[in-house]
Amino acid sequence: MGQYAIRRVLIAIPTMLGVTIVAFLMIHLIPGNIVQVMLGTRTNVTPQQIQQLYRLYGIDQPLYLQYWHWLSQLLRGNLGFSLRTGLPIATLISQSFGVTAELALGALVVAVVVAVPLGMVAALYQNSPWDYLARGVALLGLIIPNFWLGTMLVMVTSIYFPVLSVFNYVPFLTNPMVNVKDMIVPIITLALSLMAIITRMTRSAVLETIQLDHVRTARAKGLKQFAVNMRHVLRNSLIPITTIVGLQFGYLLGGAIVVENVFSLPGMGRLIVDAINQRDYPVVQSSILFVSAIFVLVNLVVDISYGFINPQIRYQ
C-alpha cells in the first residue's frame, strides 16, 4: 500500500510541475507584456522608469530564468501581487477560497445524500415512478447548464421563498445561520449535475450487484430484504460510487467558479472574473494555478484512498 501511494505521488509531481509551466506561459499569451498592461495609456513615464519596471518584474531576463524565479517564489508561498490593488495574491486567495470550498463541499454532501438513495431505490424498483424520477434527474443534470439553473432558482425563490433569494455572503463563522440560508440555493444549483452522475452510477452499480450470487445467497438464508440491500447490495456498490464522487469533486471546483458568478458570491470565481475584467493578469494566473493545484491534489488523494478501498487496484 505504501509503495502504491508513493508511486502515485511520484506520478503527480511532474504533472504538478507541468501545471506550473502552463500557468507561467499563460501570462505570455497576453498582448504586450505585464508592464505595458500596468502602465496602460500613461505617458508620463520615462524610458528609464520603464527599464526599472522591466527589471523589477524580471521581464528583461530569458524565459527559463523568469520561470525559475517565479517558481522559487511560488514555493515560498509568494504568489505575486495584484497589479491593481497591490495586495499580495496569497491574501486575496485566502479570502476567497473558503467560499468556493464551502460551495463545493456543500454541493458534494447534498448530491451524495440525495443521489445515492435515489439511485438505489431506482435500481431496486426498476421502472417504478422512483426509477423514472431518478432517470429524469440524471438526464436533467446532464443537459441543464448550472448558470441557467441558478437564474431559474433565483426567479422561483424570489416569488415563493423571498428569504432564500438574498445573497449577501456572510462567512460561516460570523453567522452560521445566515450563511447556511444564503448558501442553500447556490449549493443546490451546483449539486444538480453531480447528483445526476451519482444517481446514474448508483443505479447501474446496484443493478449489477443485485444479480450477483452472494445477494441471492443472502436472501436465501432468510435475511430481511432491507438487511440484504444495506449490507450486501449497497456496500458492494460503494466502490464505483466512491470513485466517481472523488473524481468529480475536483470538477465541482470548476463548476463552483461559474456558479459563484450567478450569485455574486465572493469566491475564487468572482476573484478570477473580476481580475480578468480589470486585466489584472497576475491574479488570474495565480488563482488558476491555485485551483488547479487543489484539483491535482484532490485527485491524488482520491487515487490513493481508492487503493485503500479496493485492494485490486494496488496491484495493477
Next chain:
Amino acid sequence: MALLTRKYVTNEAPSSNPKSRHRFDAGLWIGGGIVGFILILGLVAPLVLRHPDAMSAFYLASPGQHGFLLGTDQYGRSELTRIVWGIRTSLEISFVSIGIAGFFGTVMGLFAAANRTFDMGIMRVMDVLLAFPAILLAIGIMAMVGPGVISVIEAISVVYIPIFARVSRAPAIEQMTKEYVEAERSLGASTVRILFRHVLVNIWPIIIIQLSLAISDAILIEAALSYLGLGVVPPAASLGELLRSGQSLMFTAPWLAIFPGVAIALAVLGFNVLGDAARDHSAVRGK
C-alpha cells in the same frame, strides 16, 4: 455532467438487457432528430429570419404579443430571431473548435501509437492539460487572449485536443499490434500510410462518437464563457450571451432568461443522446 467534465468514450459495457437494442435505436432517432432540427434552424436562419439586430417598436413584448412568438428584448429585437442566430453562432463555435481539436488530437494520438518516444513526450503534455479543470483552462486562455469568437474557438480547441489524443491513442495502439499492420509493413508501406489509410479507418467510429459528445460539451463551455462575459461579446448573439443579457432583466422580462437556457439544454440533449446511442448501438468500447 453539464459543463464540468470532459466526457470520454468510456468502456462501459452496453446494457445486457436483450430488449435494449430497440431502445438504442430510439435514442439514435431522438438524438438525431433533435440534432437535425437544431442544425436546420442554424442553417436556414439567415434565409428566413431578419437580422438579429433588427429592432422593432415593441420593447419587452411578452411571448405571443404583437406576433413575437418568444417576445422581444429591451431594444425591441425578436427573441426568437436572436435565439436562432444564437444557435447558429454556438454551433459554428462548437463545430469549428471541436473539428480542430478532433483533427489535431487524433493525429497526435495516432502518431503516439506508432512512435514510443513521441508518445512519452506528447502524452505528458496532454496529461498536464488534463490536470486543469476544463472550464478553468478555458477561462484562463480567454483571460489572456481576450474575448471574441476566435478566442472561444482557440480555448475550446486547446481544452479538447488532449481528449481526442487519448481517445484515439488507445485503440490505435491496439490496432498497431494486428496482423494487417504487419502485412502492410512487409509490403513496404510507410508508417504514415499505415496510420491514416488503415488504423484511422478502424478507429473511426470511436472518434465520431467522441465528436458528438464533445460538441455537446463545447456548447456548454461556450455558453458558460459568454455567460461570464468572457466569450462572445454583444451585439453578436450566442446562447450564453443571450442568457447573460437576459439575466439582468429576469424580473421584468423572465422570457429573456428562460428561452436561451432551454435552447442550450435542447442542443446539449440532442448531441448527448445521439452520441450515447451511437456508442451503445455500435457497442464501441474505448481503450
